[in-house]
Amino acid sequence: MLDLAEREVILIIPMYPNMELAAAQTASILAEIMNFEENHIDEIQFAVIETCINAFEHSKRKDKPVVIKFIMKDDALELKITDCGVGFRLDQVKSSDRDGAVSKGLRKRGWGLEIIRHMMDEVNVESSDKGTTITMTKKKVSSK
Amino acid sequence: MANGFNVDVHTEDGYVVIQTAGYLNDPTGEALAEAAKEVMADGYNKIVIDLEKTRLINSIGISILIEIIELLEEQGGVLNFCNLTPVQDRIFKMMGLAQHAGIFPDQDSAIANL
Numbered sequence: 001m002l003d004l005a006e007r008e009v010i011l012i013i014p015m016y017p018n019m020e021l022a023a024a025q026t027a028s029i030l031a032e033i034m035n036f037e038e039n040h041i042d043e044i045q046f047a048v049i050e051t052c053i054n055a056f057e058h059s060k061r062k063d064k065p066v067v068i069k070f071i072m073k074d075d076a077l078e079l080k081i082t083d084c085g086v087g088f089r090l091d092q093v094k095s096s097d098r099d100g101a102v103s104k105g106l107r108k109r110g111w112g113l114e115i116i117r118h119m120m121d122e123v124n125v126e127s128s129d130k131g132t133t134i135t136m137t138k139k140k141v142s143s144k
Numbered sequence: 145m146a147n148g149f150n151v152d153v154h155t156e157d158g159y160v161v162i163q164t165a166g167y168l169n170d171p172t173g174e175a176l177a178e179a180a181k182e183v184m185a186d187g188y189n190k191i192v193i194d195l196e197k198t199r200l201i202n203s204i205g206i207s208i209l210i211e212i213i214e215l216l217e218e219q220g221g222v223l224n225f226c227n228l229t230p231v232q233d234r235i236f237k238m239m240g241l242a243q244h245a246g247i248f249p250d251q252d253s254a255i256a257n258l
Contacts, residue, residue, distance in 0.1 A: 021167060024200065042199070042231040049202050053169075106214070106240050108207035115203060118238055119231075 007072040013052070015062045020052035023068050023081075030070050031077055036140060043119040044077065044138050050112040051081045051134050059085020059132065076121070076139045087127040119144065151179045159190040159258050161251065165197035173208030180212045189221025190258040194251050196227035206239060213244045222246070226254035 011026050013019040024045040031041045048068075055066045064084035071078040090113075117123050121144060122137040149166035160183045164176060180191060193209070195201075216223050224246035228236065236242055248254035 017171075018167070018169070020202070021200070039230050042229060045200060046202075046231060046235065049200065053202055053204065106210045106244060108210050109203070111203040111206070111239060114238070115235060118234070 009070040009072075011068045011070070012065045013068065014065050015056045015059075019066075020049045020056070023052050023066075024048045026068070027070065027077070027079065030072055031138070034072055034077060034140065036077070036138070040138060040140075040142055043142075043144065044079075047116045047119040047136060047138075048079065048081070050115045051079075051136070054112045054134075055081065055083035055085065055132065058088060059083040061085040075141070076137050078135065078137045080133055080135045082131060082133040084131040087129050087132050090125055090127070149175065151176055153179050153183060155183065155186075155188065156255075158188075159192065159255060160188045161192045161194060161255070163194040163197065168195075168198050168201040168205035168209075170202075170204040170208070173205040177208050177212055181215070184215065184219060184221070189216060189219045191216065191221065192224050192226060192251060192254045192258065194226050194254070195229075195232065196251075199229060201232060201235075203239075206235065206241070209241065210239075210244075213241065217244065222258050224248055224254040224257055226251050 009026065009030060011023060013022055027044045027048045028041050031044050052066060061084055067082045069080040116134070116136060120136040121139045121142055124135045126133045149172035150164070152163040154161045162176065162179055166172065168176065183191065213223050225236070226248045227250060228247060233247060236247060246254065246257055248257060
């Protein structure tokens with residue numbers, strides 16, 4: 001049995017194009033080690049990608065990396081994704097995205113957090129003017 | 145194209161099949177949109193987009209798919225998707241794409257329902 005330190009992986013990625021794929025690939029490898037179902041691995045990857053591109057798009061600090069901590073628990077994979085950006089207010093993001101991106105009945109943008117919540121079992125957002133951390137958990141026996 | 149993304153366009157009698165391979169994001173989505181616009185400019189308004197070789201898509205890539213749907217709707221055309229993964233299928237339905245485009249399990253059924 002691995003001890004706790006060995007069951008954590010930390011990935012630090014610069015805000016370069018497609019670096020979200022490095023995070024998604026890492027999540028996929030760890031989820032495979034943990035014997036997650038294939039669909040649940042896909043769900044984790046989609047959530048990781050959306051979280052990273054949200055950080056890339058909205059942190060306004062492209063000089064600062066995104067830190068991703070993967071914690072392999074007995075019954076779940078927990079991810080903490082942190083940027084050092086300007087932060088945001090959750091209620092304002094929701095309203096502005098919804099109001100600003102609707103076109104002919106299909107909303108094009110502002111889906112990131114909804115996709116993340118749709119894919120993961122638990123999602124928590126902490127944001128301040130010093131950065132944002134999204135903590136999300138996928139249980140091995142997922143309700144989604 | 146970055147990440148080995150590739151778009152293959154097959155024109156048939158009265159319809160077009162576009163097969164993608166690789167990660168669908170903003171730049172690769174734009175490449176797909178350009179391919180769709182080119183076939184629309186050639187007079188085709190029935191299109192199948194086959195995602196069999198595209199496992200990962202981000203929300204920006206999906207927003208570009210919505211733009212293709214809207215362009216086709218303006219021309220009275222039809223767009224069908226096929227070979228989605230179960231997770232892609234859920235996201236497409238969540239984002240409303242299924243109300244404006246067909247989603248089919250394979251290319252044959254997508255073509256048959258154009």
